[in-house]
Amino acid sequence: ASEEPGSVSVRLYQLEGSLPSEDPNSSQWDSVPSSEFNLAPQVHWPPRIQEVTVKSVKVKGVHNGQELAILVEYADPTEDAADAAALEFMVGDKPAHFAHGQEMLQVEGGPVNIWFWKNESGKAVDMSAKGFKTLETQPHQDVQAKGVWRNGIWKVVFSRLLKTEDAQDVQVEEGEWRNVAFAFWDGAVVDGLVKEKGGQKAVSTWWYVRAEPSADNSIFGWVILGLALAAAFELVIVRKLRKGQSV
Incomplete structure (x- = not known):
């Protein structure tokens, strides 16, 4: 599939039936x-880091009207237990900084929903935050994740229902834009210490994600009706011309 360089959004394309969520x-x-x-590198707040392993990420997304799946693919030369990836979403309409929804100058701060995966556990953790030191695991876990490392490439797929009953979760409506950010940790051990952990990570700013809307059958109906009317009109014109009548 083609790649969009310098992308600003992730489109969740609609598929029929089951998704490749596992x-x-x-x-x-x-x-x-x-x-x-x-x-x-995350350099805004301590503990900062000046160089990170993951320089970019390729993202794909799909949904089937009920469930969504987002695949992230990125280069990491070694598979390590502490390797990790996360997706972050704004919750509601209140602007939030991509750093855990932290309040900043001209940004009041607001809740965010974080989907976190770590190779050591192999599972996703559904989390919420409203700023630094507020990160917490949600009581109800709605997100699943599966990661596979091969030949220096991590592929991690996150999945969840488009909508949940949890007010702390991002709710995904078909056709509506949401904000999303990405973070990755290289868990390689260097001189006895994990290379990247906590605030030491590769990050993106906010971008956009949208579940592509279902095809509107009524639109196709109008198109078919228009074509039928055009064909009927053309048939009337042809008949009049054959009879020598003016049109």
């Missing part, structure tokens, strides 16, 4: 267009 290497992903986003 298999990052499923052939279903092959035909899904990807978007690519650059990443940078």
Whole structure:
């Protein structure tokens, strides 16, 4: 599938039936267009980091009207237990900084929903935050994740229902834009210490994500009706011309 360089959004393309939510290497992903986003070291707040392993991430997304799946693919030369990835979403309409919804100058701060995956556990954790030191695991876990490392590439797929009953969760409506950000940790051990952990990570700023709306059958109905009327009108004109009548 084609790639969108310098992307600003992730489109969740609609598929019929079951999604490849448990298999990052499923052939279903092959035909899904990807978007690519650059990443940078987290340098705003301590503990800072000046150089990170993951420089960019390719993202694909699909949904079937009920469930969504988002695949992230990125380069990491080694598989380590502490390797990790996260998606972050704004919750509601209140602007939030991509750093855990932290309040900043001209940004009041607001709740965010974080989907976190770590290789060591192999599972997703559904989390919420409203700023620094407020990060917490939600009582009800709605997100699943599966990661596969092969030949220096991580592929991690996150999945969840489009809508949940949890007010702390991002709610995804077909056709509506939401804000999303990405973060990644290289868990390689260097001199006895994990290379990237906590605030030491590769991050993106806010971008956009949208579940593509279902095809509106009424539109196709109007198109078909228009074509039928045009054909009927053309038939009337042809008949009049054959009879020598003016049109």
